[in-house]
Amino acid sequence: MRALLPYLALYKRHKWRLLLGVILAIITLLASIGLLTLSGWFLSASAVVGVAGLYSFNYMLPAAGVRGAAITRTAGRYFERLVSHDATFRVLEHLRVTTFSKLLPLSPAGLARFRQGELLNRVVADVDTLDHLYLRVISPLVGALVVIIVVTVGLSFLDLSLALILGGIMLATLLILPPLFYRAGKPTGENLTQLRGEYRQQLTSWLQGQAELTLFGASQRYREQMENTELSWHDAQRRQADLTATSQALMLLIGAAAVMAMLWFAAGDVGGNAQPGALIALFVFCALAAFEALAPVTGAFQHLGQVIASATRITQITACPPEVTFPQGQTERPTQVALQLSGVTFAYPEQPQSVLRHIQLSVGAGEHVAVLGRTGSGKSTLLQLLTRAWDPQQGEILLNGLSLSQFSESALRVATSVVPQRVHLFSATLRDNLRLAAPSASDEALKEVLIRTGLEKLLEDSGLNAWLGEGGRQLSGGELRRLAIARALLHDAPLVLLDEPTEGLDAATESQILALIAQVMQGKTVLMVTHRLRGLSRFDQIIVMDNGEIIEQGNHAALMAKQGRYYQFKQRL
Ligand code: ATP
Numbered sequence: 001m002r003a004l005l006p007y008l009a010l011y012k013r014h015k016w017r018l019l020l021g022v023i024l025a026i027i028t029l030l031a032s033i034g035l036l037t038l039s040g041w042f043l044s045a046s047a048v049v050g051v052a053g054l055y056s057f058n059y060m061l062p063a064a065g066v067r068g069a070a071i072t073r074t075a076g077r078y079f080e081r082l083v084s085h086d087a088t089f090r091v092l093e094h095l096r097v098t099t100f101s102k103l104l105p106l107s108p109a110g111l112a113r114f115r116q117g118e119l120l121n122r123v124v125a126d127v128d129t130l131d132h133l134y135l136r137v138i139s140p141l142v143g144a145l146v147v148i149i150v151v152t153v154g155l156s157f158l159d160l161s162l163a164l165i166l167g168g169i170m171l172a173t174l175l176i177l178p179p180l181f182y183r184a185g186k187p188t189g190e191n192l193t194q195l196r197g198e199y200r201q202q203l204t205s206w207l208q209g210q211a212e213l214t215l216f217g218a219s220q221r222y223r224e225q226m227e228n229t230e231l232s233w234h235d236a237q238r239r240q241a242d243l244t245a246t247s248q249a250l251m252l253l254i255g256a257a258a259v260m261a262m263l264w265f266a267a268g269d270v271g272g273n274a275q276p277g278a279l280i281a282l283f284v285f286c287a288l289a290a291f292e293a294l295a296p297v298t299g300a301f302q303h304l305g306q307v308i309a310s311a312t313r314i315t316q317i318t319a320c321p322p323e324v325t326f327p328q329g330q331t332e333r334p335t336q337v338a339l340q341l342s343g344v345t346f347a348y349p350e351q352p353q354s355v356l357r358h359i360q361l362s363v364g365a366g367e368h369v370a371v372l373g374r375t376g377s378g379k380s381t382l383l384q385l386l387t388r389a390w391d392p393q394q395g396e397i398l399l400n401g402l403s404l405s406q407f408s409e410s411a412l413r414v415a416t417s418v419v420p421q422r423v424h425l426f427s428a429t430l431r432d433n434l435r436l437a438a439p440s441a442s443d444e445a446l447k448e449v450l451i452r453t454g455l456e457k458l459l460e461d462s463g464l465n466a467w468l469g470e471g472g473r474q475l476s477g478g479e480l481r482r483l484a485i486a487r488a489l490l491h492d493a494p495l496v497l498l499d500e501p502t503e504g505l506d507a508a509t510e511s512q513i514l515a516l517i518a519q520v521m522q523g524k525t526v527l528m529v530t531h532r533l534r535g536l537s538r539f540d541q542i543i544v545m546d547n548g549e550i551i552e553q554g555n556h557a558a559l560m561a562k563q564g565r566y567y568q569f570k571q572r573l
């Protein structure tokens with residue numbers, strides 16, 4: 001239950017709307033009870049006076065009451081739905097924005113812990129489940145309590161003991177059944193939430209991995225696994241539905257028993273009157289209607305387990321502290337960048353082994369540095385630390401003499417252009433895919449950059465409006481790299497981090513791109529991770545990494561003279 005507290009606190013902002021919803025729900029409930037009670041009594045009383053031959057019976061007032069109750073019930077129901085759903089959607093909106101704003105700073109380090117499908121499920125389905133809390137739990141519960149009080153007090157004017165009997169039965173039902181069904185529904189509710197997450201996650205990975213699964217003939221096996229999860233999910237839904245049916249049957253049974261009890265007791269006497277006549281109908285119909293008001297409560301508590309499970313799953317995300325936090329405020333955009341890494345040691349979260357160890361590196365403003373090393377030696381990780389995707393556990397990274405953590409996020413982003421190892425292509429136009437790096441760039445500037453990076457072919461059909469990615473034109477590995485380089489050129493930052501920018505390009509394009517990089521990166525500080533050993537003499541500094549450490553450092557000539565690892569790499573060429 002404690003898992004719900006932070007979400008109940010969210011309700012505070014919308015308390016008046018929520019309260020109005022509950023009040024309208026109570027008015028509607030009381031109107032329907034009044035309607036049934038009054039019309040039951042009215043019909044019986046009319047029959048009794050008719051049989052007795054008395055024609056002085058005032059039927060105008062009760063008839064007006066019945067009509068009034070019917071209109072109130074209809075209007076009340078309409079406005080109750082309107083107000084309570086409006087309030088719920090506002091709470092959900094607030095909840096979504098809060099969850100999302102807590103989620104954003106976790107990217108990328110904190111989010112790497114969750115799988116994509118799982119994350120989507122929590123942000124969408126689990127947040128949705130929380131709307132049960134108000135609509136299905138709080139509002140009906142408060143409504144039922146008020147109904148019990150009003151009915152008991154109202155009937156006590158006619159007959160105290162009958163009122164107490166009915167009130168007592170209702171209160172006992174409300175106190176016993178909901179906790180009982182909460183207990184019974186909890187394991188199934190948790191199971192449902194977990195299976196729903198599992199299923200969606202399997203479905204997304206099945207859809208995303210279609211190409212591989214088909215090629216390896218594993219699609220069927222994956223589908224079977226998915227279908228097994230689906231079957232268990234259906235099973236849990238069936239158990240939940242069984243429980244709902246049981247709770248409804250039990251409510252009907254208790255309600256019918258209460259009606260019978262009322263009939264039995266009211267037939268004896270009402271308020272000391274041994275011939276109560278039409279008042280019997282009043283008590284019986286009142287019991288019938290009042291139990292209708294209690295009906296939704298047991299069902300609601302059965303879903304509470306599911307709501308709590310969803311709340312817990314959302315809290316697991318929102319309670320994660322971000323791995324990296326940026327200071328607020330505006331920091332000047334540096335025009336030149338010098339880097340200093342001292343004793344930088346880093347291990348990925350929950351990984352015992354350090355990926356980088358005691359990195360000592362000094363890069364002057366405008367220097368070009370090539371980073372070499374075997375696969376897995378930590379080159380990409382080193383670049384990621386420079387973008388503050390993660391912070392090192394030990395050591396310090398200084399940018400122009402200031403710790404990297406002193407820069408606001410926007411200052412750091414405008415100071416850095418990145419060509420990542422895995423380039424993401426958005427399902428959007430070519431223009432949008434480029435403009436994300438430079439929102440104000442003109443079409444001419446975009447076209448010029450495309451021509452410089454050898455991508456003019458992309459302009460052939462629809463120009464910058466060409467649709468790329470899903471549902472549009474896919475790019476080859478080499479084109480994707482060049483698009484990333486085009487983005488980096490457009491971003492025009494003083495520090496450029498390139499992670500294997502010429503990977504997948506043929507020799508001619510590679511040397512063209514390297515020449516372009518050397519030309520446009522004049523005066524900028526460049527760190528380029530590469531597996532290619534051609535053209536490295538152009539670089540001011542070459543570092544060779546192995547197993548998370550820098551094992552060689554210097555310019556081309558010095559490293560060749562040293563005849564170490566770099567020399568061996570070159571010899572193998
Ligand atoms: P390559 O040349 O293949 O790109 P690299 O030198 O860039 O290799 P990194 O990507 O920095 O290597 O990875 C260094 C080590 O860290 C590898 O052993 C890798 O498995 C591990 N690693 C990378 N990313 C993560 C992560 N998010 N969580 C845990 N371990 C990671």
Ligand code: MG
Pocket residue numbers: 379380381421499
């Ligand atoms: Mg890499």
